[in-house]
Amino acid sequence: MATEGMAGLAKGLAVLEAFGASAPRLSISEAARATGLSRATALRCLNTLAELGYVAFDGKFFTPTPRVLRIGATYGETAALPQLAQPHLSAIREAIDESTSLAVRYETDSLFVARSEGARLLNTGVRVGARLPLYASSTGQVLLGSLTDSELSDYLATTEFTARTSHTPTTADAVAERIEAARTDGMAISNEELEPGLLSIAVPVLDPAGHIVAAISVSASTSRVTVDELRDRVAPVMQRHATALGRQL
Amino acid sequence: MATEGMAGLAKGLAVLEAFGASAPRLSISEAARATGLSRATALRCLNTLAELGYVAFDGKFFTPTPRVLRIGATYGETAALPQLAQPHLSAIREAIDESTSLAVRYETDSLFVARSEGARLLNTGVRVGARLPLYASSTGQVLLGSLTDSELSDYLATTEFTARTSHTPTTADAVAERIEAARTDGMAISNEELEPGLLSIAVPVLDPAGHIVAAISVSASTSRVTVDELRDRVAPVMQRHATALGRQL
């Protein structure tokens, strides 16, 4: 490599990131397959992670321990965005009585960096650190608005738009249309595009230079809330907080 | 070492964990000092972390990026405890109208694994992944109740009880007394022991075998809430949810 680095660190982090909702525990062979490493290499990574306390071993399977939260906390403890955002998300949740989140663009995903859970249950799997594909989420459709024309062309040309429901936009034209609508309306509303029964709305957070740096979203069940309610009652509250947050950045 | 491992992985994770509230950004020399590594080794770690997108580099300083949240999410996406706890914390927050958290014992700290922020601001720095010393926090005084007598003796003998406020218990006897009171009362109340103006109460979460596996806490300002209100109004709500959560484990 051009500059000397730490190949073992890269491998170990890849092994850690192989754990997730679809792989709550991993055996050595599973970890090797998930990462493309040899079995011996995957075993070395897992042994070191276990020695350091980041994963637990039950004799066959490895699982992440709470210690990994320390790694995640390095962002939460050092970055202004989630810390400034949290009171706004709490205030939106109080006013709207639904779960609300803040996401940033991370590669081809929305990555959730702050969250305030409402009391009503919605099993969306959204939590701090979770990702959702940009094209299929309201936050993503807002965040894509920050791309230049060439970046957007590249994104549309290289992304496989896999349907999550029968409402998911699955062509480049349909996705581009959603992005343009989000730019025009100053919000994106996703009506069962990500998950059946799930309504969500996102608004952009702009920095003082006017760039989209994050998106705030509210999610609710279609059985409880209508699209018109989202637009007319929820969006103004979100936009007020998004503007206030943008001013603090 | 007895078993072959990944020394580079250990070093890289140590560098990542050097970031935090007291070190939101690190230069190469600062990272080397914080971890005891040589400057060249710290640089290799940071370069690899930057190449992988876990830290950003501004030409002089490194800072964690949202990608580190992915590592933290491996626990949140795979473990039952925080997922089962979250609705309970939201319900407690709704009923009590204050921030509430769930912590587990991690070495000599309480480590926060789930959180529900109230609308009222309390700058305690508590967030998922944050740690507080066991002896100085209400969750810690509850969690210490899970130690065997010999584990507790060892903890008391080896811990330096640094005062955080003039109310912090700073002798082994005083700490042991708080732990015994928590066992007896089924709760711990911390009145300005951690931070001036901060009141907090914690109750244990027991697994079906009756072991303390976590603690739920509520924090409030002394200007808003009294100790009697915590005990008489808040504790019963917390205990009801703690019991329900314990049954789900």
Place this chain on the structure above:
DNA sequence: AAACACTGTTCGTTTTGCGAACATATGTTT
């Protein structure tokens, strides 16, 4: 100007990690 602190780079040396191969164990299928 001198001293100090920090960074970028180098390269001979030391140490680590590699991974195929082998033996063993476990679970499934016939």
Place this chain on the structure above:
DNA sequence: AAACATATGTTCGCAAAACGAACAGTGTTT
């Protein structure tokens, strides 16, 4: 019971990685 498939634990000679002291350059402080 036997055969088969999958997985795990371990080994070890070797190549590659990582080490870190030393040097040169830069910026700041005295």
